[in-house]
Amino acid sequence: MTTALASGGREQFGWGQDRHLAADLFDAINQNTRATGQWEKGKSPKIPAYPRPQAKTAAEETPARPRSVAEIYQHFQRR
Template sequence: MALASGGREHFGWGADRHMTADLFDALNQNTRATGQWGKKGAPKFPEYPRPKAKKKSHKGEKKRRLSVAEIYKQLTARR
């Protein structure tokens, strides 16, 4: 699943971690929206760091299916 999402940096990013990151961002936005900031304006809170997804190329290329052996080779390769 991680390789399909974009690479090794996606390992460990299941639904629970995505929901936690979304909750963190929602709490920051709620704080920003309801705070008493005065004339200065609300500060910009940083978003929770997430891995970047690879962009898919749509140049008419057919996606090749990977065998189980090829997926295993990618998962166990040392970088």
């Protein structure tokens, strides 16, 4: 769970190297099938990619503004 949270969140749980490799292999086989198949009217079907957990965007990962020493001191003085 710690590795999943460090990788981007709870939806990353269970997604190790083997699962990422299997998903990439699935997509590669589908891409090869689309490229080499004999399709009617020369148009290949759209094969959806293997569903993967969504990565966080840069806006979601932006940390809050760091506190100054004076702000930290004031925070502890409020007690």
